[in-house]
Amino acid sequence: MSSSAVGHVISxxxxxxxxxSETIRTLIASNDVVVINSCAVTNEAVRQTRKAIRRARRERPAAQLVVTGCAAQMDPAGFTAMPEVDRVVGNAEKLLxxxxxxxAPALVQDIMAVRQTAPHLAASFSAHARAFVEVQNGCxxxxxFCAIPFGRGNSRSVPAGAVVDRIAALVDAGHRxxxxTGVDLTSYGPDLPGAPTLGLLIERILTRTKVERLRLSSLDGIEIDDRLFALLTQEQRMLPHVHLSLQAGDDLILKRxxxxxxxxxxxxxxxRLKRARPEIAIGADIIAGFPTEAEAHAANTRALIDDCDIVHAHIFPYSPRAGTPAARMPQLPPATITARAAALRASAARRRAAWLDAQRGTVQRVLVERPGDRGHAGNFAEVRLPPHEVGTIATVKIERAQDGKLIGMPA
Structure with missing residues (x-):
């Protein structure tokens, strides 16, 4: 980030x-402002937000510095009090x-009072090869363990027509x-007339737009109905990548x-997913060291890596979020949480390495990302390849796995 830059958003x-953040970037235009779009999913995320604020102020001492996002929504007073911060803007307000x-130094309303969400989406995602479309917000x-509902509010959905129009415009702009995206994507629809489901929304998108590749963010597996399952396993424009919000692999811990x-x-x-579409790659969010977790519970969660063939694992060391029930449960020692997170990451790394090695010899269609020598396959494996135009789809044959990535050459 250069000292002469303007209108910068850190997401x-x-x-x-x-x-x-793409919408915010459009709204701030060329004003001399730095926006930190914050995260509050863990205490570490909040710490990183504060670190980003201090770094941004050092690098842009003359710019207006605005903090928004979940951390700002949940603790507006704390961020307003930071000497580096000029303004705090809430999650509902940031798209207006x-x-x-x-x-105003603080524009933050009661997020629980927000009842609607709209497709506040940028005209294009010029900095990204893929485009992200919000279809749902809140939970x-x-x-x-989760404080995010207090940052995002209750679940609300974007009307299907608005979603389709936005995707059609993004496809016309060249996004392939x-x-x-959403906070609880599989809860899409019950607040809308006719109570459409996520599966119905996807069918409408596929029917009414020319989108080539459609990917979903994190899904709650218990809410994957027959229609959505069929789309994930039978529709070729749906990419073979399913990221599940699993969190743990032990029934007692799941109940707690x-x-x-x-x-x-x-x-x-x-x-079922793998039987119907064997090439599907499974990702998952998993928490290490949840309160009351014994070693036997942790072992069940480690085993879930193999039992669910998780190759894109996001491991989060548990951190108590103020106001959540889990914060009042008996906590584990920090060293135990750290060790269990490390053990989970080691299990996940072994599983991923074996999966990447098994991709050798396969042909993958890769969406080329900046700077043009990398991208992601449909199964979300990162692929390094000879230079291509950013935003194109390259067909490559995988030669080998190296440093957690695949190396591909033109097929």
Whole structure:
């Protein structure tokens, strides 16, 4: 980030934030402002947000510095008090043009009072080969470890017509891969007239647009109905990559997390997916060191890596979030949490390495990303390849795996 740059947005956290950051970038235009679009999924995420704020102030001492996103929504007073911060803008306000012409030091409303969401989406995603489209926001569930509903509010969906129009415009602008995003993506629809489902939305997108590649962000496996399952396994424009919000692999811990699925249901779902479409790659979010977790519980979660063939694992060391039920449960020593996270990452790395090695000799269609010598295959494996034009789809034959990536040459 150069000292002469203007209108800079630093996006932390999830793909939904990334999608919203594109809209913010459009709204701030060329104003001399730096926006930190923050994350609050863990205490570490909040720490990284504060670190990004301090770094941005050092690098842009004369710019207006605005903090928004989940961390700002949940603790507006704390961020307003930081000497580096000029303004704090809430999650609902950050997508409104008036928020970026206001001089109020804090614009943060009660997120639980927000009842609608709209396709506040940028005209294009010029900095990214793929485009992210928000179709849902908020969450009605209350997992005991999670504070995100307090940052995002209750579940609300974008009307299908608005989603289709936005995707059609993005495809016309040259985007060949679209990622549907949301806080609880599989809860899409019940708040809309006729209560459409995520599967119905996807069918409408595929029927009414020319999108070539459609990818989904994190899914709650218990909510994958027959229509969505059929799309994931039979529709070739749906990419063979399913990321599941699993969180743990032990039934007692899942119950204490207030998750709605069992270990057996997760394993059975993955087995069904792989039988129907063997090339599907499974990703998952997993928490290490949840309160009360004994070694036997941790071992069950480690085994889930293999039992669910998880090759894109996101491992989160548990951190107590203020106001959540899990924060009041008996906590594990930090050293134990760190060790269990490391053990999970080691298991995940072994599984991923074996999967990458098995990709040798396969032919993959890779969406080329900046700077033109890398990209992701449909199964979300990162591929290094000879230089291509960014945004094109290259057909490559995988020669080998190296340093956690695939090396491909023109097929």
């Amino acid at each position: 932390l956290g999830c793909r939904l934030n990334l999608a919203e 043009p008036a928020s970026w012409t206001s001089h 009605d569930h209350r997992c005991t 891969e679209i990622v549907l 997390m207030k998750r709605r699925h069992s270990r057996g249901q997760s394993v059975a779902l993955v087995e």
